[in-house]
Amino acid sequence: DQQVKQNSPSLSVQEGRISILNCDYTNSMFDYFLWYKKYPAEGPTFLISISSIKDKNEDGRFTVFLNKSAKHLSLHIVPSQPGDSAVYFCAASAQGRDDKIIFGKGTRLHILP
């Protein structure tokens, strides 16, 4: 029973263009969402998060959008750079109810020169 779903295993984007990574969730108790980035042979690193009281959060080239009615969030990277090539994990948690963060399977992003 996957509560956090990333349906695209991989995505290729031209350098300089926008990368859009998508994530869907099924648990309506989730109220905090995070994106992590992982390079090979390294642990995941936190990228950006959003609370369910917001619909957008921006940090430099990274913006996360949340559509609660659709239980969908997306990460936009613009402009995409070669160093953005990595695996991106969408994650979610239910504040105050559970201390576990649930991760999706990840999307491998390739930035093409």
Added chain:
Amino acid sequence: ETGVTQSPTHLIKTRGQQVTLRCSSQSGHNTVSWYQQALGQGPQFIFQYYREEENGRGNFPPRFSGLQFPNYSSELNVNALELDDSALYLCASSSARAGTGELFFGEGSRLTVL
């Protein structure tokens, strides 16, 4: 500031054996979470320790157990190893109960069970 460190980085065990993985949390963090990442999957929550007590557990059998020490470092123990236990085991620390907080991950311990 010292980050999260895990040991060993790689190890090979045979079915039925026991393994202990170790994690030193980031300076100032009192919460440690353990995750299992199988090939092609996202990290799956095993359990979390806060102030030396287990504070939440995922869908893992009792043969997965852990400890947290007064200095907030932690161990993950797995008994009666099975082939499906082969995975990358990630430790993450945080400064509060991790329900909404940012987790700081180590590089992981890759376990192969033959």
